[in-house]
Amino acid sequence: MKILYFAWLRTKLGISEEEPDLPASVTTLFELIEFLKARGENYAEIFADLSVVRIAVDQEYVTEDVPLSGVREIAFFPPVTGG
């Protein structure tokens, strides 16, 4: 499963995407976020306030926890500012 980061989440982490090996205990989106938060200070920082993080699962916005089985791509990014 590919994880993508955009805008200030990307610049803070210093990477735009990764494909981490996930332990079997990580089966949902929120579990994934907890797993990522434990990986280091930068991760803890970008996920510290989830009200400023938007999440897309397979390129669709989600606001609630979802199972990860079958998911190919998860993206984390700030509220959008295009237009």
Add this chain to the structure above:
Amino acid sequence: MIRVQREIFDTGQELARLTGDRTDIGAAVTFTGLVRDFNEGSEVTSLTLEHYPGMTEKELQKIERQALERWDLQASLIIHRYGKMELGEPIVLVITASEHRQDAFEAAQFLMDWLKTKAPFWKLEADDQGQSDWVSERASDRKAAARWTE
């Protein structure tokens, strides 16, 4: 029709291409968003737009489909650029065409309001001090988008 591109575009040319040889269109509204030289009090010297390839196109298509369902449109076009842009350059174009002006006016406003809160683009502004800052979301944009939800 939607297009996500790095290249600059010409509003007049796009309008001519869209309405061209058609005679069923009585009204066309165009909105062009431009790179301006200030934001929240600081000088801006250039703008870079990042986006989420794949999801951007999907979201724009969804937004356009919504507009076509809600208003009586003969044609529509959304162009959104990404990459680095200079002051005065166009960033985004929305064209809506209908038989009578009301549908075109409302649909164009809807498209811009929804695009601003849904399409995955992020603006990075550079100033004359060599500083770059990510633009923050505006509450007024959220409010503008909310008025279209039933």
